[in-house]
Amino acid sequence: MHGGSTHFPIALVITSMLFDMLGYVWPAQTRRREFHAVGFYLIVGAALTSFGAVLSGLVISKWVIVGTGLTAKHHLFAWPAFALMIALATWRLITRREASRRGFAIYLAAMVLTSVLIATAGYWGGEMLIGS
Amino acid sequence: MPFEIMAALVALLVSTAVLGATLGFAMLMHRYIAINEPPPVAATTLPAGALVGQGRHLYLMN
Numbered sequence: 001m002h003g004g005s006t007h008f009p010i011a012l013v014i015t016s017m018l019f020d021m022l023g024y025v026w027p028a029q030t031r032r033r034e035f036h037a038v039g040f041y042l043i044v045g046a047a048l049t050s051f052g053a054v055l056s057g058l059v060i061s062k063w064v065i066v067g068t069g070l071t072a073k074h075h076l077f078a079w080p081a082f083a084l085m086i087a088l089a090t091w092r093l094i095t096r097r098e099a100s101r102r103g104f105a106i107y108l109a110a111m112v113l114t115s116v117l118i119a120t121a122g123y124w125g126g127e128m129l130i131g132s
Numbered sequence: 133m134p135f136e137i138m139a140a141l142v143a144l145l146v147s148t149a150v151l152g153a154t155l156g157f158a159m160l161m162h163r164y165i166a167i168n169e170p171p172p173v174a175a176t177t178l179p180a181g182a183l184v185g186q187g188r189h190l191y192l193m194n
Contacts, residue, residue: 058158
């Protein structure tokens with residue numbers, strides 16, 4: 001179950017970041033709003049689905065929160081990514097369209113960091129399953 | 133204080149609470165499993181009355 005559910009937050013966070021980046025740089029105002037709307041719903045979806053991924057992961061690891069070896073490497077990236085996803089989705093839910101351009105740039109930087117963290121956690125998770 | 137910074141503080145608070153609750157629950161469940169886990173299969177070949185160690189716990193074979 002973890003192998004399936006974990007793909008939702010990974011895909012949704014990275015896609016949300018890409019849409020919000022497009023919304024940040026796109027010249028036309030209408031299209032910018034549309035891109036940001038997509039980014040908003042995707043990060044909220046990522047935060048919601050991350051609960052399923054985290055709980056199913058804890059069940060298969062027998063509720064070990066760090067562990068050793070590859071499990072530890074996976075967890076050391078997964079936990080910060082989970083916390084950041086919750087924080088970023090909450091920030092978006094509160095600010096909606098009222099964020100300044102500078103504030104949104106900081107949000108995007110945090111989204112890039114979250115995407116890197118979750119992709120790395122996914123890499124180590126894959127190594128645990130199919131690694132040599 | 134600007135609205136965005138207030139929102140960021142609330143977001144950090146929510147995130148910390150969620151992470152703390154998740155980790156705390158996982159630690160409790162891990163402890164519950166450690167207490168209730170049966171002894172290793174090899175231990176069942178031991179004679180009745182033998183004490184078998186499993187982590188911090190001892191099981192009396194019967």
